[in-house]
Amino acid sequence: MLKVENLAKKYNGKNGYAIENISLNGKGGEIVGLLGHNGAGKSTTIKCITGMHPYEQGTITIAGFDLAKNPIDAKRNFGYVSDEFTLFERMTGFEFINFMADVYRVSEEDRKDRVELFQQMFALGDSIYNPISSYSHGMKQKISFMGALIHNPKVFILDEPMVGLDPYTSSQVKAFFKKHSQEGNLVIFSSHNLDVVDKLCDRVYIIDQGRILEEINIKEFHKTGKDLEEYFLSITKRVAKV
Amino acid sequence: MNEFLILFKHELKTQFPFASQKRKGDVVGTILSLLITLLILTTFFGLVYTIADTYVTVKVDKVSAPIERASELLNVCYFVIIFATSFACVEKMRSTFSQQKDKHLFLRLPIKQQTLFMSKLCTLMIWNYALNFCLIVPVNVIFALAVDVGATFWLFTMVVWLTMPLVAFLIATLFVIPYIKFMEFISNKYWLIFILLSVLLIVAFVLYSLLLGLVQSLLETGSIKHLFNEAFVTTLQTMLNVYPINAFANIIFGQNLFVSLTLAVALAGLSVLVVYTISKHLYYATLYKNEIVSQPFQKSRNYNQLNPLISLIKKEFVTVFRNPNQLFSYFAIATAMPFMVYSCYTLFESLIENALGLSLTFPLALLILLVFSILTNTFCATNVSRDGLTALKSKVFPVKAKTLLLAKVLFCAIVSSLSVLASTILLGFATSLSWTDALIATFVGLVFSTAQIFVATKMDLKHCNVSATPAEMEAVSNRTITKVVFVGLILALLIGLSAVIINILSNSSFQLFILQPIFAYVIPLVGSVVYLTVAVVYYTFKIEKRFATLVM
Known part of the structure; x- marks a missing residue:
């Protein structure tokens, strides 16, 4: 469903690569995590995968479409929630979702069903008719989710998705991730929240200083009896000093 | 560093971003911006000098009193300065005390609210003084050139600069709270805002054209030379007698010095007191209040695809x-x-007809139409940058970059075309412009303004920085707008003036074969189509690549 090979990205005006030799993959039915410290390269990787950032080397294939050669088909197959809530703030939540549905060419019936489902799931109520500029952080996060999911994407990509969500919505989102992956889709998200990654993901890629250090199969890892936090800190050479 | 100084430094950087901002590239844009600013200032201050120079020579009862005349005129200038700066201060106070988002950040920090308020108030004062300095000093220099002044003139200029800005601040303080309430009331009544702004703009322009019409009739009758006569001076003196803040101009020319100085200092002291009290109240009242919370719109369940x-x-x-x-x-x-x-159009048509005896309907209508369509379309020079980070987010959409940008171009083209169409229809109905000429002007206007939109959008795409701060973005946008206006004006003048010249020459006694009247139509038509073709080529050149490299 998602295949990234030897991805490298350099920012303008910087000498070194922000990310280098990034290779990862995700299959339908999986939840994959990108784990790393702040500035490790998670967001850059995700921004390259979504086409937001141009990249110097490597190939990205989404649902069988090469992002560089066939960007429109590749983009049609994923939904993306960014870590910054860059939304069209002058629109109402409802207008925004309809706009996203138009952009992804979602039929009227499908968008109606999904909006009703999401409204229930995210408990936004009538505030969906308010301008996004009046929303709280959490509400903006929820409307971002709804906009990204309106076309029922095969690949759901999220950058730090749990930040700012209340406990109820957070549990709803986690349940949705599981349901979405069980339907044969891929969910891939970046996080530095070890607990969420540990409980939710099937596989995890640990990223540090722009490179993938290790790929971990969570079920296999649990069998070793090791603690994910301790292991993560030891391989990224940042043991907590108290 | 002292807590106040830290906050004060932060405020200064916020209010005067250009002082700490690094300027990158775009030398052409910067030079053009400076040239246009210089041109506007020279024209404005040149006009003030001409008026001052003429007015000070007016004799009352056959007695020449240049200092008295200068004082009267300076009073008028100071009135305009106080009015303009009060207006600017109202908006600045609103944005500083009730809208700046940093207060939410500072509320979490162990900082006294009083210190925070004082840092904002002091920065606001400095901003006000800087603004007044840029107005008072050039005006006084003009008066120093028009009449003989001594060393005290410059000393009193500084006294006025120190005291007069406080009066503007006082007036602004009295209006700021009702202004904020009004802004809150209309915050999401967009149709009302649209109607109000449009009406205000139309009224302002109608008043401006009436003034120009008056100047025109004065020029035509030659009475402009005698405009500043004894009767005019007497009327102005009567008005100034009831004007309460004439102390400042009196100080400058040493008239009623003691009374005027006492009044100015008392007024300044009162202003400080009122400004401090009201703005403190305003700041604390809005400190814990979020920005205007919009009311929900009508519940629409329209799922139309x-x-x-x-x-x-x-x-x-x-x-x-x-x-x-x-x-x-x-x-x-x-x-x-x-x-x-x-x-x-009506103003220039009669002006040209009376001055040159020529009837230039089509070329004149075309030239004016093109110039105003350029001014309207300056907004298109923010087509990409005004989206900020959402421009970057739209790269995720399964839509080609050229479609995303075409939507912006089409949106502008719709608005601009409607405006051009309404303009020519109005000219067709209300002036002597024939319908055939109106039709051709419409075509040229539509083609030209569409070309402008293409050029403006591409220029913005080339220079925009989506992650810039609003102040940086404004600076970049201003430079892009200047370039777009400059290109547009040169082309509009080329097209419009060529039509004017051909029209004049083809109707004159030296008729040449090459200057048949038909060319007054052919050249604008061909010129605008060529401009559109070049604009489309410029716009489409590497557009996908440009958009793809748009990063934070």
Whole structure:
């Protein structure tokens, strides 16, 4: 469903690569995590995968479409929630979702069903008719989710998705991730929240200083009896000093 | 560092971003911006000098008293300065005390609210003094050139600069709370904002054209030479007798010095007291209040599916219409444009007819139409940058970059075309312009303004920085706008003036074969089509690549 090979990205005006030799993959039915410290390269990787950032080397294939050669088909197959809530703030939540549905060419019936489902799931109520500029952080996060999911994407990509969500919505989102992956889709998200990654993901890629250090199969890892936090800190050479 | 100094430094950086901002590239844009600013200032201050120079020579009862005349005129200038700076201060106070988002950040920090308030108030004062310095000093220099002044003139200039800005501040303070309440009331009544702004703009322009009409009739009758006569001076003196703040101009020329100085200092002291009390109240009242919370719109359950391009155009409309600044910059100006074109046309038509004995209907209508369409379309030079980070987010959409940008171009083209069309219809109905000429002018106007939109959008795409701060973005946008206006004006003048010249020469006694009247139509038609072709080529050149490299 998602295949990234030897991805490298350099920012303008910087000498070194922000990310280098990034290779990862995700299959339908999986939840994959990108784990790393702040500035490790998670967001850059995700921004390259979504086409937001141009990249110097490597190939990205989404649902069988090469992002560089066939960007429109590749983009049609994923939904993306960014870590910054860059939304069209002058629109109402409802207008925004309809706009996203138009952009992804979602039929009227499908968008109606999904909006009703999401409204229930995210408990936004009538505030969906308010301008996004009046929303709280959490509400903006929820409307971002709804906009990204309106076309029922095969690949759901999220950058730090749990930040700012209340406990109820957070549990709803986690349940949705599981349901979405069980339907044969891929969910891939970046996080530095070890607990969420540990409980939710099937596989995890640990990223540090722009490179993938290790790929971990969570079920296999649990069998070793090791603690994910301790292991993560030891391989990224940042043991907590108290 | 002292807590106050830290906050004060932060405020200074916020209010005067250009002082700490690094300037990158775009030398052409910077030079053009400076040239245009210089041109505007020279014209304005040149006009003030001409008026001052003429007015000081007026004799009352056959006695020449240049100092008295200068004092009277300076009073008028100071009145305008106080009025303009009070208006600017109201908006600045609103943004500083009730809208700046940093207060939410500072509230969490162990900082005294009083210190925070004082840092904002002091910065606001400095801003006000800087603004007044830029107005008072050049005006006084003009008066020093018009009449003989001594060393005390410059000393009193400094006294006036220190005291007069406080009066503007006092007036602004009295109006700021009702102004904030009014802004809250209309915050999401976008149609009301649109109507209000359009009406204000039209009224302002109509008044301006009436003034120009008056100047025109004075020029035509030659009475402009005698405008500043004894009767005029007497009327002005009567008005100044009831004007309460004439102390400042009196100080400058040493008239009633003691009384005037006492009054000015007392007024300044009172101003400080009132400004401090009211702005403190205002600041604390808004400290814990979030920005204006919009009321919910009508619940729409319309799930109609639209084509992505149509939906993108609709999004442009919604985002621009619901932003009062952008609504003014585009919709209100586009709405007012037909009235502006009509006013200018009628004014210049009779002026040229009376001065040169020529009837230049088509070329004149065309020239005015092109110039105003350029001014209206300056907004398009923010087509990409005004989206900020959402421009970057739209790269994720399964839509080609050229479609995303085309939606912006089409949105602008719709607004601009309606404006051009309304302008020519108004000219067709209300002036001597024939319908055939109006039709040709419409075609040229539409082609020309569409070309301008293509050029403006591409220039913005080339220079925009989506992650810039609003102040940086404004600076970059201003440079892009200047370049777009400059290119547009040169081409409009080339097209419009060529039609004017051909029209004059083809109707004159030295008729040449090459200057048949038909060329007054052919050249604008061909010129505008060539401009559109070049604009489209410039716009499409590497557009996908340009958009792909748009990063934070």
